[in-house]
Amino acid sequence: MRLSKYEKETIILTSEGDDTVQIYTFNASLKRRLAEYAEKYPHLARLDKWTAEGSVTYVLDKSRVSIRLLSPLSEERRKVFSECGKKYGMNASRRLLEQVAT
Template sequence: MGKLSKYEKETIVNFNEKESEATIYTHNADLKRRLAEFSRKYPTLCRLKCQNMEGGVPYVMDKSRLSIRLVPPYSEERRAAARKYAKQHGFQILQIDEKIA
């Protein structure tokens, strides 16, 4: 089978009200890394089912460990404060490089 497009590389979270486990199927590299790390640390709460040929991985995990966080947009006041802070303090890594040189 050919390479999947970005559109085809899905993340699917599936659970129901009755069962205590959720299934997470993903192609997302960061989420795959985080799930692998979590399953190594907590093998009784999260486990890899199998890998498929296209690179997706399904994990089964205790539903109580799954969280969906909704983040509201920043207020204009918070954005203005962040801009002000960034202008005052600049990009810190550049200051470190200047001291080395």
């Protein structure tokens, strides 16, 4: 059975009393990032289970997870970022940081 995009959820589960966070996801990018993190830091993250449908569940140390809320960009800043992207391409911020560092 094939799942719809609406059925392919990402769920972040924890409680105030836990020291860990469970992340259940179908998202390919997030699965890749979690796998790389768990391989690099096995004492902080591990694959708990996976399903034939394509989901994975990772357990991470709670101190390693944060949720960041971003403010909307002003029209002025959006234009600056757009011009920078047109000039330097998709990785403009990385290239600009490299230029500043040298």
